[in-house]
Amino acid sequence: MNADTVNVPAIWKSIAANTHIQFRLADFDTLGNPTTGIIHIPTAVTSFANSPSDHKINFATLGGANAWNRNHYLNIPICNLGTGILGYTQMPGVGTASKDGCVINYMAVGKTGATAPYNLGRTITHEVGHWLNLIHTWGDDYGYCYGTDYVADTPNEGNANYSNYPVSTVRTDSCSPNSPGFMWQNYMDYTDDAGMCLFTAGQVARMQATLAGPRDSILSSPAVWPAAVKQIDWTAAVSIYPSPSKGVINIRLQGMTGKTVIRGFDISGNQVLERTLENPDPVTGFDLSYLSEGVYFLEITSLNRRIVRKVVLIR
Ligand SMILES: [Zn+2]
Structure with missing residues (x-):
């Protein structure tokens, strides 16, 4: 390789x-x-x-x-x-x-x-x-x-x-x-x-x-993670809306177990957000209006899953 x-x-x-x-x-x-x-x-x-x-x-x-x-x-x-x-x-x-x-x-x-x-x-x-x-x-x-x-x-x-x-x-x-x-x-x-x-x-x-x-x-x-877990497509477990958003977004988490960490990155890879949810509700709101317009990536990691989703912020 x-x-x-x-x-x-x-x-x-x-x-x-x-x-x-x-x-x-x-x-x-x-x-x-x-x-x-x-x-x-x-x-x-x-x-x-x-x-x-x-x-x-x-x-x-x-x-x-x-x-x-x-x-x-x-x-x-x-x-x-x-x-x-x-x-x-x-x-x-x-x-x-x-x-x-x-x-x-x-x-x-x-x-x-x-x-x-x-x-x-x-x-x-x-x-x-x-x-x-x-x-x-x-x-x-x-x-x-x-x-x-x-x-x-x-x-x-x-x-x-x-x-x-x-x-x-x-x-x-x-x-x-x-x-x-x-x-x-x-x-x-x-x-x-x-x-x-x-x-x-x-x-x-x-x-x-x-x-x-x-x-x-x-x-x-x-x-x-065991290799078998990595092979499963979990992307349906998370939805983010609205996107594009003017600032406030909602993240729906389904099937995330225990402590869940959400990290946000801009397109250059700079981390702009980190939140830890001890026991996440099904829908969690985030105010991202402090960030400038552009494309961001949210990495959502829990004990059983890791997912990356794209978010677009507009003004
Ligand atoms: Zn040496």
């Missing part, structure tokens, strides 16, 4: 592999309340860079946010880590639960607003590799050949690759002196985002072993 697979050079095509792993944003938080899986925490800490890997970001008392239960969630706190580090991750089977997850520098997240050459999302790909027990392809020996990533099909590599080349470039070093050389295009090297394009079959086996071992509880996490 990854579009970058077209970049895998011919020399590695036979060992590049599908991980068969997909992540989903959480539908429920640790209290069972509906969530988008993304939360924003205000902090007085301007930089978490003073002591990289100190995990201050994982503690509310130190200006960060407490990690959600690692047995059910992959936590990805995003913050300012300064200029020297893109991210860090606690490996499975070690460390404390409160520090588990992938800490990522905000400037290396996603594509929009991220800083080149770390603007193609590969920092999180690399860190999640660590979260699933992968080790750097150069074996962390920094220039020698004795280090290992405990994966048989990644070639021996002396040191991290920090730059980028046309993806078909064969690169050799003293640990892999002959073609096809070392695998600088691997997600577990330090190559710029644009050059990273594969995990190997051996790495996939190691990640799958982690999901069958120390991280197996994530597979039965209660944080997401």
